[in-house]
Amino acid sequence: MTFTVAIIGRPNVGKSTLFNRLVGKRLALVHDTPGLTRDWRMADAELMGLKFKVIDTAGLEESFDDTIQGRMRQQTERALEKADFAFLVVDARAGLTPMDKHFAMWLRKQKIKSALIVNKCESKSAIDGMYEAYELGFGDPLPISAEHGQGMEDLYQLLRPLVEASMPPEPETTEEEDIERYFQKYLEGDEKGFGDEEEVEDLDNPIKVAIVGRPNVGKSTFMNAILGEHRSMTGPEAGITRDAVHVDWHFRGRKMRLVDTAGMRKKARVHNIIEHMSVQDTLRQIRLAQVVILMVEADTEFEKQDLTIAHHVIDEGRALVVVANKWDAVEEKEKKLEELQFQLTKHMAQIKDVPLLTISALNGGKRVEGVLQTVLDAYALWNKRVPTGKLNRWLRMMESQNPAPLIQGRQNRLRYMTQIKARPPTFALWMSNPDGYPDAHERYIVNGLRRDFDLPSVPVRIVLKQSKNPYKD
Secondary structure, three states: OOOEEEEEOOOOOOHHHHHHHHHOOOOOOOOOOOOOOOOOEEEEEEEOOEEEEEEEOOOOOOOOOOOHHHHHHHHHHHHHHOOOEEEEEEEOOOOOOHHHHHHHHHHHOOOOEEEEEEEOOOOHHHHHHHHHHHHHOOOOOEEOEOOOOEOHHHHHHHHHHHHHHHOOOOOOOOHHHHHHHHHHHHHOOOOOOOOOOOOOOOOOOOEEEEEEEOOOOOHHHHHHHHHOOOOOOOOOOOOOOOOOEEEEEEEOOEEEEEEEOOOOOOHHHOOOHHHHHHHHHHHHHHHHOOEEEEEEEOOOOOOHHHHHHHHHHHHOOOEEEEEEEOHHHOOOHHHHHHHHHHHHHHHOOOOOOOOEEEOOOOOOOHHHHHHHHHHHHHHHHHOOOOOHHHHHHHHHHHHHHOOOOOEOOEOOOEEEEEEEEOOOOEEEEEEOOHHHOOHHHHHHHHHHHHHHOOOOOOOOEEEEEEOOOOOOO
16 A cells, blocks of 8 residues: 555645645646635555655535535544545644634644644744644644745655554565566476566556536535445535546446546636636646547436537547436436437537436446446547558449539549558548548548548547659659
8 A cells, every 4th residue: 555645734734835835737727715625535655765655635614514614524534534634724824723723733632643734934034933833732833835946855864764664564585585486487387587677667547537417416426326435526616626526436346546526617707816727737637538428418408518518528529428317307218318319419510429328326226337337448449559551442442422522623532541650540641632521521431431440439530641643742
């Protein structure tokens, strides 16, 4: 097990800034607005060569009811259960507050080792807040500035013995035993000698799956249904999720990295800077994803924003799976399913046969497994390759049935075609005059590729190239 550190504290003391500093990326959203982080997130951290995991948590508040603040506190408590060590972060500029003292007392009652971190110590004005931190009874506090990277050496000295002690001991063998082992392998037919081990590349990379959609369509509830636990914060309020929540998961022997994202409203309705940051983070997750699950409400028709998101996913070249949630609220299910399929076909004409599944995320069950299996199928199509020889025999047949239109009385021959990449399937097509090649004939070729090489539901791209004329010079 990897050593794990949880960062806790009241809102707006710089927990997410410290998290980003340790991770080395701007994974968590950072803003002066208190309470920006609501769900906890875990990521791999590295500090001067020391590798461990770090958890960013929501700000602790004295709320024990079912409000958003109460649910944020519950999420932090769940995160603390997964950690080996905790950083209690306070703000040196603001000095100690009654809430800092309250949660310091609460943390001492938890069964976890911890240390006190005094953040925002980049200026001399923070000295008073630094000395005040001794009142909390955590021993010598560590002064840092997460924003400017100051004090990271002290964090390294604190964590190094803890991380090293958590590592499993390596089996001790003598050089004679190693040589004997390699000699035995040589007798068995293995010609590798002592010291010739080759590092095996891990090809089983996780499939990156982003769950996107409008606010309050059930994305976080669906994530929780997959995991079988309350991992993402949910509730009747729209826009609860702000930061993208990443979770590694296994389904039928295949690794997946599931990402629950913030809801995306129409651009004209986004006036809050926090929501704007959340939407930008969601767009980034779509770019990083390989398969995108678009969640819509089953009891309503496709809204314009649903289709806008779907078109954006296709423009980014990602495989798309549409999931209609809240299916238990639909009365005439067969009729509604036909309506949804008709609308999807009508408004997504540039991509055929997008998978449409129905689910009630609150109930979970086998339908959740059906969605994940469809994700695997879409990923396989997204990675599909077509042999060049087979592709060019097909191209001759397609051209004989429907030649490209003449350009100034001359034939525009389609001379050669090959697949230059997958993810998504992308083909290069050489011809006499790419500039005069009409869009209608290109759609004819793309539709034929989808039909004859079984490429539904994924973007198919054509790159036009001009063939060399041997008589030009």
